[in-house]
Amino acid sequence: MKIIDEDLASRVVRLRPGKSHKGTYGRILLIGGSKQYGGAILMAAEGAVMAGAGLTTVATDPSNVTPLRTRLPEAMAIDLYSPALFDQVAKNDVIVLGPGLGTDEQAKNIFAKVLETVSKEQTLLIDASGLTLLAQNRELISRIKAGLVVLTPHQMEWQWLSSIKIADQNDQENLKVLASLFSEKVKNVILVLKSHRTRVYDLAGRVYQNSAGNPGMATGGMGDTLAGITGAFLAQFGPRLESVLAAVYCHSLAGDDLYQDNYLVLPTKISEHLPQVMKRLSLSSKNR
Ligand SMILES: NC(=O)C1=CN([C@@H]2O[C@H](COP(=O)(O)OP(=O)(O)OC[C@H]3O[C@@H](n4cnc5c(N)ncnc54)[C@H](OP(=O)(O)O)[C@@H]3O)[C@@H](O)[C@H]2O)[C@@H](O)CC1
Ligand SMILES: Nc1ncnc2c1ncn2[C@@H]1O[C@H](COP(=O)(O)OP(=O)(O)O)[C@@H](O)[C@H]1O
Numbered sequence: 001m002k003i004i005d006e007d008l009a010s011r012v013v014r015l016r017p018g019k020s021h022k023g024t025y026g027r028i029l030l031i032g033g034s035k036q037y038g039g040a041i042l043m044a045a046e047g048a049v050m051a052g053a054g055l056t057t058v059a060t061d062p063s064n065v066t067p068l069r070t071r072l073p074e075a076m077a078i079d080l081y082s083p084a085l086f087d088q089v090a091k092n093d094v095i096v097l098g099p100g101l102g103t104d105e106q107a108k109n110i111f112a113k114v115l116e117t118v119s120k121e122q123t124l125l126i127d128a129s130g131l132t133l134l135a136q137n138r139e140l141i142s143r144i145k146a147g148l149v150v151l152t153p154h155q156m157e158w159q160w161l162s163s164i165k166i167a168d169q170n171d172q173e174n175l176k177v178l179a180s181l182f183s184e185k186v187k188n189v190i191l192v193l194k195s196h197r198t199r200v201y202d203l204a205g206r207v208y209q210n211s212a213g214n215p216g217m218a219t220g221g222m223g224d225t226l227a228g229i230t231g232a233f234l235a236q237f238g239p240r241l242e243s244v245l246a247a248v249y250c251h252s253l254a255g256d257d258l259y260q261d262n263y264l265v266l267p268t269k270i271s272e273h274l275p276q277v278m279k280r281l282s283l284s285s286k287n288r
């Protein structure tokens with residue numbers, strides 16, 4: 001097992017080249033946010049914008065569009081239930097599917113259709129309700145065509161998908177079940193198993209453990225924020241394991257900075273602090 005640390009993250013978060021534009025930093029589409037869970041997709045979108053995605057679009061319930069535009073004018077918004085959703089899916093490098101999507105029949109239909117629309121040139125990150133829907137409909141795994149799939153479950157979501165009880169979730173079991181669920185169907189899969197010390201796995205059998213993070217981060221929406229940040233890192237730094245590792249680390253490093261002076265750390269504060277954390281990493285000795 002390897003450790004995810006500052007050294008590793010600073011190899012990914014480099015100084016930006018002067019000759020660049022928004023397209024250089026990737027296009028990300030976040031899909032989720034039912035009437036009930038609008039906050040989840042707002043927090044994911046805020047994570048994506050503040051982590052540096054070049055262009056961020058959100059597909060959500062119409063009731064969330066005005067709050068989103070008010071809070072985050074940098075993001076574009078479309079109606080989750082409009083057929084235009086699938087044109088948008090085709091236009092983006094990274095699709096984040098699931099934060100606050102809900103698990104009713106309409107959500108399931110959208111989930112299944114997006115899953116099979118994402119092409120092999122694109123990355124699909126599945127989080128939250130998306131993971132619950134996948135666990136309830138495992139036959140959908142064979143319809144995934146995405147070039148890279150990133151799963152970001154907490155331990156219970158992983159239990160639902162893998163059938164491994166939380167107490168039995170060790171590296172060997174996690175790798176075995178990840179392979180049995182995906183290796184025949186999807187070539188490139190990364191599992192981010194979230195906990196107080198998040199571990200990251202891939203189909204090559206690599207295992208990494210996060211060295212940052214704190215209990216002040218145990219607040220609803222913290223995972224939704226990580227989904228947005230990870231999507232933005234994949235869009236910006238490329239569809240590879242290192243982008244995911246750096247995202248996990250930066251999310252927690254921002255949390256640790258804030259925890260020094262605060263009893264608890266809000267997800268939106270992590271997003272707000274992220275550009276500073278990324279600047280610091282980009283100026284570290286490895287990058288100069
Ligand atoms: N502001 C908003 O709009 C927010 C919206 N959100 C959206 O809500 C949707 C539902 O997501 P969710 O995570 O709240 O509930 P769900 O998937 O049913 O899991 C709960 C079950 O899992 C367990 N459990 C949880 N964490 C665990 C862990 N680390 N390790 C182990 N177990 C853990 C937990 O156990 P317990 O807490 O009872 O101990 C319980 O049994 C989703 O779409 C999300 O995006 C939220 O993000 C919040 C902010
Ligand atoms: N005690 C803790 N120490 C470090 N990180 C934590 C702790 N509790 C929660 N986290 C982090 O917060 C996030 C929680 O994700 P998740 O359960 O999906 O939240 P939500 O669905 O409410 O957005 C994960 O990134 C996890 O690693």
Ligand SMILES: [Mg+2]
Binds near residue numbers: 127223224
């Ligand atoms: Mg979650």
